[in-house]
Amino acid sequence: MQKIEVKVPAVPQGSYTIAIGADFLDSIIAQIKTLLRDKPLFILTDTNVAKAGHLEKLTAGTKIPCHIITPPGEISKHIATVTKIIEQMEKEALGRDCAVIALGGGTAGDIAGFVAAIYKRGVPVVHIPTTTVSQADSSIGGKTGVDSSISKNAYGAFYHPSAVFIDVATLKTLDEKQFNSGLVESIKHALIADADYFDYLTKNLEDIIARKYEPLEYIARQNCRIKAAVVEEDPCEKNKRRMLNYGHTIGHAVESASEYKLSHGQAVAIGIIAANIIEQKLGIDSKKRLDELKQLFGKLNINLQVPANIKTGELLDIISRDKKAVNKWPRFVLLEKTGKVLCKDGQWACQIEQKIVREAIDILLKQQF
Amino acid sequence: MQKIEVKVPAVPQGSYTIAIGADFLDSIIAQIKTLLRDKPLFILTDTNVAKAGHLEKLTAGTKIPCHIITPPGEISKHIATVTKIIEQMEKEALGRDCAVIALGGGTAGDIAGFVAAIYKRGVPVVHIPTTTVSQADSSIGGKTGVDSSISKNAYGAFYHPSAVFIDVATLKTLDEKQFNSGLVESIKHALIADADYFDYLTKNLEDIIARKYEPLEYIARQNCRIKAAVVEEDPCEKNKRRMLNYGHTIGHAVESASEYKLSHGQAVAIGIIAANIIEQKLGIDSKKRLDELKQLFGKLNINLQVPANIKTGELLDIISRDKKAVNKWPRFVLLEKTGKVLCKDGQWACQIEQKIVREAIDILLKQQF
Numbered sequence: 001m002q003k004i005e006v007k008v009p010a011v012p013q014g015s016y017t018i019a020i021g022a023d024f025l026d027s028i029i030a031q032i033k034t035l036l037r038d039k040p041l042f043i044l045t046d047t048n049v050a051k052a053g054h055l056e057k058l059t060a061g062t063k064i065p066c067h068i069i070t071p072p073g074e075i076s077k078h079i080a081t082v083t084k085i086i087e088q089m090e091k092e093a094l095g096r097d098c099a100v101i102a103l104g105g106g107t108a109g110d111i112a113g114f115v116a117a118i119y120k121r122g123v124p125v126v127h128i129p130t131t132t133v134s135q136a137d138s139s140i141g142g143k144t145g146v147d148s149s150i151s152k153n154a155y156g157a158f159y160h161p162s163a164v165f166i167d168v169a170t171l172k173t174l175d176e177k178q179f180n181s182g183l184v185e186s187i188k189h190a191l192i193a194d195a196d197y198f199d200y201l202t203k204n205l206e207d208i209i210a211r212k213y214e215p216l217e218y219i220a221r222q223n224c225r226i227k228a229a230v231v232e233e234d235p236c237e238k239n240k241r242r243m244l245n246y247g248h249t250i251g252h253a254v255e256s257a258s259e260y261k262l263s264h265g266q267a268v269a270i271g272i273i274a275a276n277i278i279e280q281k282l283g284i285d286s287k288k289r290l291d292e293l294k295q296l297f298g299k300l301n302i303n304l305q306v307p308a309n310i311k312t313g314e315l316l317d318i319i320s321r322d323k324k325a326v327n328k329w330p331r332f333v334l335l336e337k338t339g340k341v342l343c344k345d346g347q348w349a350c351q352i353e354q355k356i357v358r359e360a361i362d363i364l365l366k367q368q369f
Numbered sequence: 370m371q372k373i374e375v376k377v378p379a380v381p382q383g384s385y386t387i388a389i390g391a392d393f394l395d396s397i398i399a400q401i402k403t404l405l406r407d408k409p410l411f412i413l414t415d416t417n418v419a420k421a422g423h424l425e426k427l428t429a430g431t432k433i434p435c436h437i438i439t440p441p442g443e444i445s446k447h448i449a450t451v452t453k454i455i456e457q458m459e460k461e462a463l464g465r466d467c468a469v470i471a472l473g474g475g476t477a478g479d480i481a482g483f484v485a486a487i488y489k490r491g492v493p494v495v496h497i498p499t500t501t502v503s504q505a506d507s508s509i510g511g512k513t514g515v516d517s518s519i520s521k522n523a524y525g526a527f528y529h530p531s532a533v534f535i536d537v538a539t540l541k542t543l544d545e546k547q548f549n550s551g552l553v554e555s556i557k558h559a560l561i562a563d564a565d566y567f568d569y570l571t572k573n574l575e576d577i578i579a580r581k582y583e584p585l586e587y588i589a590r591q592n593c594r595i596k597a598a599v600v601e602e603d604p605c606e607k608n609k610r611r612m613l614n615y616g617h618t619i620g621h622a623v624e625s626a627s628e629y630k631l632s633h634g635q636a637v638a639i640g641i642i643a644a645n646i647i648e649q650k651l652g653i654d655s656k657k658r659l660d661e662l663k664q665l666f667g668k669l670n671i672n673l674q675v676p677a678n679i680k681t682g683e684l685l686d687i688i689s690r691d692k693k694a695v696n697k698w699p700r701f702v703l704l705e706k707t708g709k710v711l712c713k714d715g716q717w718a719c720q721i722e723q724k725i726v727r728e729a730i731d732i733l734l735k736q737q738f
Binding site: 001002003004005006007008009010011012013014015016017018019020021024079083086087090091093095096097114117118119120121122140142143144145148149150151153154155156157158160164217221224225228231232233235236237320321322324325326327328 | 370371372373374375376377378379380381382383384385386387388389390393448452455456459460462464465466483486487488489490491509511512513514517518519520522523524525526527529533586590593594597600601602604605606689690691693694695696697
């Protein structure tokens with residue numbers, strides 16, 4: 001047998017800019033055109049965003065082909081939506097020199113990122129997130145993905161955007177529930193990385209809820225700073241990036257078991273409580289934080305009750321099929337204290353016995369926390 | 370407006386090994402297990418390969434979950450096949466720690482590579498090509514992709530394998546047409562990179578057609594060497610890698626217009642003739658090579674007649690939608706001489722007026738070459 005070695009060349013370091021401001025949506029297309037040297041553009045958005053007037057403000061009379069995802073929300077984050085969009089792009093005769101713009105929340109961003117990653121082997125994507133979740137989380141970091149008929153993010157790729165534009169004025173059109181539940185990702189960032197930021201959120205929640213531009217821009221900056229730092233260190237989630245999954249393992253399971261009747265933010269809030277229960281079971285003192293969290297989530301009107309039809313066994317089954325599972329059981333991110341993730345033997349996600357997780361879920365479902 | 374810069378870290382250089390030999394299929398799984406540290410495996414193959422006995426020989430009694438693509442061939446290289454496979458992998462409870470093995474021709478390899486690229490944001494893939502096309506071409510270089518209902522490789526990614534195993538004994542089970550037409554990619558490699566290799570192919574064609582192991586291993590090595598050198602220099606097809614598309618722009622159009630009744634090899638042979646006609650039109654002396662090519666393709670029983678129902682306008686229309694198109698017209702790879710691609714102003718693919726391409730296609734369709 002003879003062997004030939006094929007070298008896969010290094011990909012050099014790159015970078016992209018997150019621009020944060022208020023009320024500048026109508027200047028973004030011009031900035032993108034300069035940045036991407038007049039590539040043909042294609043906009044992905046959804047009916048909610050279009051109805052809110054953001055699409056019109058963004059395009060300001062210029063003609064850019066557009067796909068409006070309908071129905072909006074998680075239910076459309078499916079491979080079937082991707083095939084529809086790609087066929088439309090082909091009909092628009094867009095070649096591999098085009099670029100995709102995501103205007104909207106996590107769903108539009110995740111779909112657009114994945115479409116860009118796989119369209120004709122990859123075209124650039126620019127994110128313009130318009131929700132509290134997507135401005136805090138999903139537009140940064142290059143994770144893209146859509147669901148199969150069986151599970152969340154069965155399809156996906158790591159694919160970094162060419163730019164991100166965060167206009168906090170777009171948050172004004174969100175309803176209270178969507179606005180508030182999206183703040184859970186900000187709380188998560190504070191919990192895993194910055195106790196001062198957690199303090200800021202606790203003290204300034206009224207101004208944030210009142211959607212004042214200054215605190216909104218402030219939290220956008222904190223979120224981007226925290227997430228970017230983690231992603232820069234571990235872009236493909238080999239280890240440290242896993243800390244961003246705090247509250248997400250059980251959160252995703254609850255979200256999935258509810259058939260997405262629970263919002264992502266509500267599910268993650270429940271997942272954060274579950275993580276806290278596990279922490280307490282392991283003897284990491286976190287009772288004080290549990291009280292702070294219950295108060296914070298309470299002010300945001302986030303219901304921490306898991307729907308009664310969801311049972312422990314079902315959640316454990318979903319967890320065993322988590323995409324991060326190794327030997328059919330995922331690792332869990334836990335806090336050492338507010339602002340600091342527990343790092344054990346160099347690992348930012350820990351192996352936790354199924355028994356402990358089962359007990360924690362029982363407590364969660366019975367609301368005994 | 371405030372700006373935050375996100376660094377996308379460099380991805381370091383990697384490498385993978387192509388092992389070339391004869392009759393060692395039954396030792397490959399053990400080698401993969403060592404290489405990938407016992408990751409759960411999933412095999413993708415097709416009914417032809419299974420019928421030929423290669424799947425049985427590969428697995429040799431070990432139980433590895435498997436998807437057998439049916440019907441075999443280009444028609445299954447569609448996003449719908451990908452969704453079917455991914456749902457099967459989910460049902461097998463395969464996590465992101467699994468790896469995909471492609472056993473078969475270009476279709477199995479392209480599908481498996483794409484599935485691996487997008488399954489749970491990416492798992493390793495190992496190629497075991499079993500056809501002349503895939504051993505020469507598609508298993509090396511990291512191009513993956515599947516078709517939409519509108520065009521070829523509308524979906525795709527650049528995704529390098531973890532290893533490639535080329536067992537030339539698997540070629541024994543191919544029918545004559547498939548074996549011969551697959552040699553067109555070897556001829557293409559010789560044309561773009563190595564006049565001595567072109568000479569070898571001309572002189573040793575009988576032994577190759579007789580499927581003697583020694584010349585088959587020799588051409589496998591030449592093909593891998595040539596393709597690897599190009600891919601190493603330009604993995605994402607920014608420029609030099611385009612030379613591998615010699616004969617493919619018009620070839621793909623003919624293949625597509627024939628609704629894939631023409632084999633890929635036959636279509637590329639026709640595309641190579643078309644490229645030669647364009648070269649002659651541009652005053653690059655290539656008449657002698659045209660005669661050599663006609664003789665070579667003749668010995669391989671490759672029909673250079675474009676089906677009568679295909680018209681020039683249809684081909685031009687398909688070419689304008691080529692995924693490499695910029696402003697709706699692709700660049701064309703041409704030869705300066707046998708073994709050397711024409712490089713103009715640092716570009717390995719040239720802008721050619723539509724008028725010249727139209728005239729060349731007219732000559733091609735009327736068989737006036």
